[in-house]
Amino acid sequence: MPETLILTRTPATATNGDEFQPVIDRCLAGEEAAYGLLYQRLSPLIYRLNYGLLQNREDAEEVLQDSFEYAFRNLHRFDSRKAAFKTWLYQIALSRCRNKRRRKWLPSFSLSQGIYQEIADTETPLPDETLALSGEQKAVWSALKQLSPKLRETALLRYYEGLTYGEIGEIVGVPAKTAESRMRLAHQELKKILQRVA
Amino acid sequence: MEHITHLLSDYVLDLLPAEARGQVERHAAACSRCRQQLQRERQLTHLVRETMLAAGHITPLRLVQLRPPLRQRHQPWFTRQSWQKGVAVMAVCLFLFVASLSLHPTYNAHWQNGAVPSVIAATATITPLPATATQTAAPSPTSTTPPQQTPGAAATPVAFLWPR
Missing domain, CATH: 1.10.1740.10 (RNA polymerase sigma factor, region 2, helix turn helix motif)
Structure with missing residues (x-):
């Protein structure tokens, strides 16, 4: 058993x-x-x-x-x-x-790119793994990719895992207030990107 | 009525104190525009979560394939506890210290001056059998030739541990 x-x-x-x-x-x-x-x-x-x-x-x-x-x-x-x-x-x-x-x-x-800015290539087709996603989900996936790594870390831990800011700060290695401000920035950034796509 | 759209993101992200949360909830109950905006903010959160669940899906079989091997029972010496490493380091240091003493010229010279024997030999004594002992004649007191050494009569150096 x-x-x-x-x-x-x-x-x-x-x-x-x-x-x-x-x-x-x-x-x-x-x-x-x-x-x-x-x-x-x-x-x-x-x-x-x-x-x-x-x-x-x-x-x-x-x-x-x-x-x-x-x-x-x-x-x-x-x-x-x-x-x-x-x-x-x-x-x-x-x-x-x-x-x-x-x-x-x-x-x-x-x-020429910022220290924490990744190369966001929006023209490259998404990999095969995302073919199963709906149109909205593909847009979100692409938007997440365009976030800076720091904002993405915070956003994923909050949106997906539902962790508190204290926990996020502990994981990421920053104070809880910093995690809060990063989350606010990530949310605004995602909204901006998705509005642009829509 | 003053809209509270600037507070909606913080409300959804749970960044508002309890008092402000109550204010948003009361206002959203009365204002359709802010209520719709609040709904959109919540949708974004749900959409990100659903996207993560859908995109990051992995089969249980694949997870089993990716499972790393368990902790080794017999760990190599360099991954053992720190006190064991300390003992090993001390043993190596002790060995090097003794080896350096033996190779040091002043120390060797001190030994050669007669303070201690310059050659350390391990000796072995073999007791002769009774029959052999009777056959060997005792040297005459007047004889000038030295007595012939029997193999077991005297100490025989068998190994030089500290050659000069």
Whole structure:
């Protein structure tokens, strides 16, 4: 009988009772099935975040593997008093996404573009993965691509994951107020791009 | 009636304090224009979420394929605990210290002056069998030739551990 993971939604901020703590304890006790449960529960979330940030399926898969490999290897270092496990995992994935993006874009980076501005090529057709999307969704996907990486990170964590600004700030490494202002900017930017497309 | 469109984005993004949220809700209940604008703001949030769900879809089979191998039970020495690394480093330092002492010229000279033997030899003593002992004649007190050494009678250097 396959083992199921019963988890309840709790705030992802640092708490004494992290929802994943019992599973983590089982992992640390050497139970291999517990690693599978953690992966099964969290890998879709991490993959979607990676894909939203990198907008490339292969890169997202690679970062997913790297993130979980690192997390499993360093599970003994996780401290539930400092952060929730999900927040810790998001931090790991986000850091790897940033590295991947940096390595990918650095060789073809132009000085005329801003430090944090990615090359937004709106004329290139969208990849095959987005063929299943509706017209509106394609427009949103393209608009997300045009956001700066910092705004995109914040927007995805807020829109998709529904995290609080405190949690977003903890993951991204900025104060909550900065996360709020980034979210405000991302929202305005998205509205502007979508109005232009419409 | 003054419209509150400038507050709608912040309302949807949950950036308003409770008092301002109440103000927006009361106004939107009475103003159709602001209500429609609020609906559009909410749609954008939902649209981004739906897009992420649709675009970032991945099959469970693919996720299983991507699952990394579990933590290694037998870790290589360089990934072990820090105290083990410390012990290893100390052992290497100790070895290098002893090796440098043996190669140092002043230290060697001190040994050669007779303070300690310049050659350290490991010796082994073999007790002769009784039959062999009786066959070996004791040297005569008047004989000038030195007694012939039997293999087991004297210490025999078998290895030089510290050659000069």
